[in-house]
Amino acid sequence: MRDRKAERHQSTKAEILGVAWEIARAEGLAGLTLRDVAHRVGMRPPSLYSYFASKDAVYDAMFAQGSREFLEWQAKVELTGDTLTDLKLIARYFVDFCTENPTRYQLLFQRTVPGFEPSAESFAVSVEGLEELRRTLAGIGITGPEALDLLTALVTGLTDQQISNDPGGDRWIRLIDQAMEMYFAHVSKRMKAGDEP
Template sequence: MFGETTTHWKVKRREVARREILSAAWAAARENGMAALTLRDVAERVGMRAPSLYSHFDSKHAIYDAMFGEAWTSYVDVIEELVVPARPRPALRLIATTFFDFAVADLARHQLMNVRTIPDFTPSEESYAPAVRAFARMREALAAIGVHEDADIDLYTALITGLIDQQWANDPGGTRWARLVDRAVDMYADALGLPEEPT
């Protein structure tokens, strides 16, 4: 009994320490940029020496990996709550706007999720799984409104991420490209011959 309690306490303490480290890593990335993350900075923020981090994460890439998984899990949590309309254009707008808003809310998170800013970083299968779930959920929603071709899905994701990148590059914190999402979706829907909304 005593041994089980001690083991549970150690596991709990380790989980708390990992969460604190990841929280510090996100704070550092948001202040200095994702690529500028250093173990020394993260360690100082949690009151450790940098070598002590290795008892919780094997490397800086292991921290990136956990952050990647957290980021995509957060997005999955968002889209699990969505009620996607049955009509094509409102469905496309909702999916696009939801991802756009999530991406432009946090540059560091967006860079880790969607831009290859970390040299030689490849997420583990476990951390990549939420991204796969998010993409599968989007494919299901698009299939439900008649969008099935891989090329059409690729075009849709390129369209949205292009607007996101333009927003971050040219009007961070603004709405210049956010205002174009619905228009871009309508152009996409027109190209695919999806029915227009009744007037």
């Protein structure tokens, strides 16, 4: 039997999250207020607490939702079997995901909300995304924590520059292939020398 009350509760939570994202995109993550969210979904602010215990709980649900979206996005990457080509694809998919929704990028990959820390449950979804990236890199022959750290530093750096200095443009997006060529040359050299990349 269907639990209609639970379905309505989940539907309202999803509506609240959708509105929270809308406000965060318009006002910035720090500009999100529960009063504004409640007003836009047509309820009194105290009623919102029956869905989310606090503003941090809303941020936490947004973080988990964004992390799940990242996992879904990663699953779309179709690798070719050529390491350099695949690195370019992985980097492009990451930067595209992040620049598609800069607010989501800030919540997932930067510390822009003072005092907010995702719950262990929500953070586990994020860690799953990083582990999937680690497995993908290992599958194309790139291993080691430094190789992963360097790759994430490069792609988030390109993303930061693109979002900050050319929103809606492609100034730093155009550099993805060059950055991956440099990265691949560096990692390949280290691996041939027997060093951890």
